[in-house]
Amino acid sequence: TDLSAFIARLPKAELHMHIEGSLEPELMFALARRNGVEIPFDSVEAVRAAYSFSNLQDFLDIYYQGADVLRTEEDFRDLAAAYFDRAAADGVVHAEIFFDPQTHTDRGISFDVVMRGLTAGMDEAQARHGISSKLILCFLRHLDEEAAFATLRLAEPWLHRIEAVGLDSSELGHPPEKFARVFEAAAALGLKRVAHAGEEGPPEYVHQALDLLKVDRLDHGNRSLEDPGLIERLVREQMTLTVCPLSNLKLCVVGDMAEHPIDRMLDAGLRVTINSDDPAYFGGYVNDNFGAAAEARGLDREQLVTLARNSFLGSFLSEDEKAAHV
Ligand code: ADE
Ligand code: ZN
Numbered sequence: 001t002d003l004s005a006f007i008a009r010l011p012k013a014e015l016h017m018h019i020e021g022s023l024e025p026e027l028m029f030a031l032a033r034r035n036g037v038e039i040p041f042d043s044v045e046a047v048r049a050a051y052s053f054s055n056l057q058d059f060l061d062i063y064y065q066g067a068d069v070l071r072t073e074e075d076f077r078d079l080a081a082a083y084f085d086r087a088a089a090d091g092v093v094h095a096e097i098f099f100d101p102q103t104h105t106d107r108g109i110s111f112d113v114v115m116r117g118l119t120a121g122m123d124e125a126q127a128r129h130g131i132s133s134k135l136i137l138c139f140l141r142h143l144d145e146e147a148a149f150a151t152l153r154l155a156e157p158w159l160h161r162i163e164a165v166g167l168d169s170s171e172l173g174h175p176p177e178k179f180a181r182v183f184e185a186a187a188a189l190g191l192k193r194v195a196h197a198g199e200e201g202p203p204e205y206v207h208q209a210l211d212l213l214k215v216d217r218l219d220h221g222n223r224s225l226e227d228p229g230l231i232e233r234l235v236r237e238q239m240t241l242t243v244c245p246l247s248n249l250k251l252c253v254v255g256d257m258a259e260h261p262i263d264r265m266l267d268a269g270l271r272v273t274i275n276s277d278d279p280a281y282f283g284g285y286v287n288d289n290f291g292a293a294a295e296a297r298g299l300d301r302e303q304l305v306t307l308a309r310n311s312f313l314g315s316f317l318s319e320d321e322k323a324a325h326v
Helices: 002-009 025-035 044-049 056-069 073-089 101-105 111-129 145-161 176-188 203-211 222-226 228-236 245-250 262-267 286-297 301-313 319-325
Strands: 012-014 092-099 132-140 164-168 192-197 217-220 240-243 271-274
Touching: 002 286, 002 301, 012 301, 025 044, 025 056, 025 073, 056 101, 073 092, 073 111, 092 111, 092 164, 101 111, 101 132, 101 145, 111 132, 111 145, 132 145, 145 176, 164 176, 176 192, 176 203, 192 203, 203 217, 203 222, 203 228, 222 228, 240 262, 245 286, 262 271, 262 286, 262 301, 271 286, 271 301, 286 301, 301 319
Parallel strands: 012 092, 092 132, 132 164, 164 192, 192 217, 217 240, 240 271
Antiparallel strands: none
């Protein structure tokens, strides 16, 4: 359609994408074969059929299992290269991607193998597609504070390739306050800070992300809408929210795309962006997310341009680089 062609042509930045969540079933099988890893599925179709989730934890269980095929530097490079090829096709010119080092170090894969592979993929994408990218190291919030500190120590030799720390995994029962000290230590190392908050968790978790983690950007943030004072604060502080429509649908954060709050967020004056979260698991890359939200909520071209513009304004590019894109 006209609108999908318009979306496809819009230059955009992607700010909320877990690289492990871009592992397509085809690559999962290829890596399983290459590494001699058993996976509990007979076919690509069987894998896709298993991607039916009733909440965040349901998804996380299968997502961490899928990541088990990632073993070598080449695996991480191939994973990143596949994402960037796909993102380039969607008009993404800059991507700030999450990775979950603890998912790998806890399986005996070294932090350095992960970093060498991902940064090789990033450098190739810059050369092949002209896509710039930055890495965001996420702490797994279901693990403890000491494990997060140990991960931050592993990251110290790589600070020149890491832009920010983030917080992901099981939100309920793992409030941001659990990681206040490790985020403070990350800030002291010069890292920026983001956190998943208000995806399943209450508005109080968003307040904690702002007050205790001092985040520069908020991932999801949907449940902020339940707290008018919080909305006002997010607008006043020009906080960027990285919203993920297809993820919200697949993880039952919304019951139906027709109920998605993206336009209410825009109307409230929030600096919202559209992102793919875990594209291989949720059925689409960034343009599919724009298209699904636009169709369900009747977004017009002006709103789509605002969303794309917000993606650069909310990025960690320099002011000069932002100005070149907006
Ligand atoms: N890890 C990967 N995707 C996630 C999400 N949407 N929420 C929390 N943790 C995640
Ligand atoms: Zn996410």
